[in-house]
Amino acid sequence: MTEHIVVVGGGTGGTVLANDLADRLDAEIDAGDVRVSLINDDPDHVYKPVWLYVPFGQREPADGRRPLADLVDDRVDLRIDRVTEIDTDAKRLRLQGSPQSVGYDYLTLATGSTLAPEEIPGLAEGGHDFYSESGATALREELLSFTEGTLVLSVVGTPHMCPAAPLEFVFMADSWFRERGLREDVDIVYTYPIQRVHGNPHIAEWARPIMDERGIEVETFFNTEAVDPEARTITSMEGTELDYDLLVDIPPHSGVDLIEAAGLGDGWVDVDRHTLEAEAAEDVYALGDTADTGVPNAGSVAHYQAGVVGQRLASEVRGRPPTATYDGKTLCFVETGMDAASFVEFDYENPPSPAPPSEKLHWSKLAYNESYWLTARGLL
Structure with missing residues (x-):
């Protein structure tokens, strides 16, 4: 009987995992013993870190998109559809575009996070984000015409994707305004929820x-707590009110409703942080933002976790005890301006120690952004 491995979500984690499985289980797939399916609700794969550069005119939104079909191994069954229900007891998925459910033997959820600015009154109307393609494009137009006043970067929701990005944005904005001779006329304010x-x-x-x-x-x-777009003020639960001329926000993030409906967690899947196995269901894994491990919601995390899940699934379909574990490894380049960056690497046991900013690290980050597409295809 053919064992069916289904991956839901075609972001970094899901795409890397699908390609990893196609390579790792090549013989089993060719023999018809294993089938690997990737289900995603968008025909494109999106590399979201590109959007940080869009507001400063250094990238176009299209630079962060590729057809998923061009990135996924031919041995993977790619299906563009939305999963609307997960039945972990029957091991079946219901899809929006099909009257028939899809069965699985092993399931990995890589559904990521979604933006939820509507959770804060006035935020959607008064703020601009660079965490979405439309938001980054609109923010670019605002920045180009912004020559004086107060720019507030407010981290509204935590945890959020790309944990270093808010720091990167204010560092880059500071440098960008200085290069244009406007920094003395622009105040930059950064807010964060904790001390x-x-x-x-x-x-x-x-x-x-x-x-x-x-x-x-x-x-x-x-x-x-609230944003008043007409008065251009942002107010905190602690009673602080700030005036702004341009508000850049990191909006609240939410998980996917079907995860909570399936009893797997509160929008994110409760997992063993080392094995990435779901705590509430058998033969279910989660990775990337979807997995509640306590590590940052970063692309590198999803990449490393995909390798662990790939090894574990290969062991399971071959009837061997899975032994691969995730150690919390995370790495990230952090832009500190328009021409310098730092670098951090850490795991569950070893804390980060940011490297001194340098132009070399800045170009290393840009080089990685260009080579990312090879990573997604499993070639790096």
Whole structure:
């Protein structure tokens, strides 16, 4: 009997995993013993880190998109459809575009996060984000005409995708306005919900002196409660009110409803953080943003986790005990301006120690952004 492995979600984690399985289980697929399917609700694969550069005119939104069919191995059955229901007892999925459900033997959920600005009154109307293609494009137009006033970057929702991106944005904005001779006319204010500038204390300790040196004002313990687009004010639950001329926000993130409906978690799947197995169902894995492991919602995390899940699934279909585990490995380049960047690498046991910013690391990040498409295809 053919064993069916289904991956839901064609982002970094899902795409890398599908290609990993196609390569790792090549003989079993050719023999008809294993079938690998990837289900995604969009025909395109989106590389979201590109959107950080769009507001500054350094990238186009199209640079972050490729047809998923061009990235996925031919041995993978690619299906463009939306999963609307997961029945982990019957091991079946219901799809929006099909009257028939799809069965599975092993399931991996890589459904990611969705933006939920509507959770904060006035945020959708008054703020601009660079966490969506449309948001990054609109923010580019705003920045091009912004020559004076107060720019507020408010981290509204945590946890969020690309944890370093809010810091990167204010560092890049500071540099960008200086290059244009406008920095003296632009105040940059950064808000964060807890009493430091980043969730990781080591990164916060590294970033705060840079912000102080560059005159980036900081408001910590600022939990956004409402935005008034007409008055151009943003108010915190703690009672602080800030005026803005341009509001850039990191909106609240939410998981996928069908995960909660399936009893797998509150929008994100409760997993063993080492094996990535779902706690509430057998033969179900989750990775990337979908897996509630406590590590950052970063693309590198999804990539490393995909390798672990691929090894475990290969062992399982071959009747061997799965032994591969995820150690929390995360790495990230952090832009510190328009021509310099830092680099961090850490795991469950070892905290991050950001490297001194350099032009070499900046170009390393840009080079990785270009080579990402080979990574998604499983070639790097």
